[in-house]
Amino acid sequence: MLNILSEMFSYTFLVRAVIVGLLVSLCSSLLGVSLVLKRYSMIGDGLSHVGFGALAVATAMNAAPLTISIPVVVIAAFLLLRISESSKIKGDAAIAIISTSSLALGVVVISQTTGMNTDVCNYMFGSILVMSKGDVKLSIVLAAAVLALFILFYNKIFAVTFDESFSRATGVKTSAYNMLLALLTAITIVLGMRMMGALLISSLVIFPALTSMRVCKRFFSVTVCSATVSVVCFFVGVVLSYIYETPTGASVVVVNIAAFLLFWLFGASRTLFRAKSANAVTEDEQ
Amino acid sequence: MAFITCRDAAFAYEGKTAVSGLNFEVNQGDYLCIVGENGSGKSTLVKGLLRLMRPQSGEVLTGDGLDSREIGYLPQQTAAQKDFPASAFEVVLSGRLASRGLLPFYSREDRKIALQNIERLGISDLKSRCYRELSGGQQQRVLLARALCATQKLLLLDEPVAGLDPLVTQEMYRIINELCREEGLTVVMVSHDIQSAVKYASHILHLQNAQVFFGKTADYLLSDAGRTFTGGKANA
């Protein structure tokens, strides 16, 4: 095992990928708790598709991929948030339209420039080979910012997630915090997208939160557990993908699925056990 | 100047008036019940009092040292909250948020106030339990404790007993009554349980998409609106 690890980390590109991946997993899992509870999971998915389109255009223009796609996705995030908050338009349909449009646009642009080659596949399903030194630096800075903002606003994010109208009534600027959440999500998704793939990145947002909610009962422990699960799953996924030569993004998602099932079983059996022992107690009393 | 004054206020959704002709006052120590049938605009008025909605016309004023943020609010529950993973303590503590301003973390004082309110409502043993695993009545007490963390002056409750069984309902009314009579909190409560409303409230506001009656409870029972709505039973 140690051999494999030291072999893995003798490749600088892998070290870079693991650093960025761990940071992205951490950020996405923290934000995911709030997004899942606010029923905003679809936004994460929509954003990754918009990111795909932006990446394709950036490549076609020979521009630095992150500097183009981050602002585009941030704008899309605000737009999607608006749509899902307004009651007039059917939110989920609007999100689906935006995400499929970006996907189609991206594919057309790619086919016109580089042709439908491995690039498309890499964008869709991710590639571990894409991280440049500059990307790593930018990722570290942005991930640190996401983490710092999340910690500073943790209490507000909790209140706004739990009960938006109460928070608003007591003077909390809830729309500002929704925007903050959308902004942080957009940045995180763009950072992780090229490694995990446009089709798979949103699982990093959704899975850890759902997994930890099977077992944890407090918001704080859900948050901590979600972060831990996400980071561990990413690492295990990368190592497995190295050993079995499977695509990184998909491997990480598979490990996340396994973790979910494990936690679900544990949570379900604990509830069952509790119910049984509660029955036993009442029977004793009789 | 009263805590809350409504002058000819009306509220609308996208131009469609939901409730209008609102003229009433809430003074310190009052126990006001807002009654009326489903869809008569009670929750809409509550949103207006909380400044979640702007009046379509007229005005809502707060005064007598009441800041509009010092209103403790107990919302009608949403489905999302019901399966939310949070401990009762986390929920109660979040009532202190507004007093924090931009400061990121709760102080020891905030925790103390949260614990005091938990004790005040007799839910100390539920403190570290998961909110979603509590019964409906217990959840309402947790939310009431949270509202108390946000205010020392005015409680605004939107159907606090909806979905509770009769015993728990009476208990909830007793607690709210105590907070008003013994601790001097002003209470504004939406209710469509008219019998309990006239039993506890000092004032009644009757809505029917417009204001039908506002005044003392005793006067309400003698008014036309009051007689029809209570079916004369409350007099007996």
Ligand SMILES: Nc1ncnc2c1ncn2[C@@H]1O[C@H](COP(=O)(O)OP(=O)(O)O)[C@@H](O)[C@H]1O
């Ligand atoms: N979000 C909304 N958008 C449009 N109309 C609404 C909305 N909420 C309530 N209404 C309408 O406003 C009226 C008053 O509703 P509401 O204040 O919720 O009544 P109550 O709380 O007394 O049952 C109803 O006719 C209802 O259909």
Ligand SMILES: [Mg+2]
């Ligand atoms: Mg209502």
